[in-house]
Amino acid sequence: MKRLALAAAAVLMLIAVVAAPVAARTPFACPAAASGQLRVDVDEWWDRSVTGWAEEGIPVYDGSDYSVEFDAWAQSVGFADGAAIEDFVRNAQWDEIDKNDNGFVCMKNLPNTAGTPGFIFGGTDDNARG
Numbered sequence: 387m388k389r390l391a392l393a394a395a396a397v398l399m400l401i402a403v404v405a406a407p408v409a410a411r412t413p414f415a416c417p418a419a420a421s422g423q424l425r426v427d428v429d430e431w432w433d434r435s436v437t438g439w440a441e442e443g444i445p446v447y448d449g450s451d452y453s454v455e456f457d458a459w460a461q462s463v464g465f466a467d468g469a470a471i472e473d474f475v476r477n478a479q480w481d482e483i484d485k486n487d488n489g490f491v492c493m494k495n496l497p498n499t500a501g502t503p504g505f506i507f508g509g510t511d512d513n514a515r516g
């Protein structure tokens with residue numbers, strides 16, 4: 387009986403050793419903050435997009451509706467209006483990046499330049515290190 391108890395204890399220790407590295411890993415995460423990557427949900431992704439358009443002089447909202455400027459900009463890039471842009475950002479674009487469908491992605495701000503306006507930033511899924 388004592389031998390059986392020792393064998394059971396040895397099995398439990400083995401499980402503990404094997405399980406420890408798994409428990410220490412973050413299942414879904416972005417690279418360290420020093421890399422400039424932030425883990426965001428779809429509302430934060432949209433809010434950052436709104437800030438980016440504002441940085442380029444295009445206010446997204448006018449009160450509770452889309453601004454005339456944003457509707458015009460949306461049409462200049464092939465969308466029906468500002469609402470179609472928000473729908474695209476929150477759905478088609480988001481779904482393309484959130485590959486593991488857990489509601490989070492990694493976002494990285496990029497320096498604003500003529501070729502990279504404020505509403506363009508990096509996005510990768512948060513399962514890159516999962």
Ligand SMILES: [Ca+2]
Binds near residue numbers: 484490491512
């Ligand atoms: Ca994700």
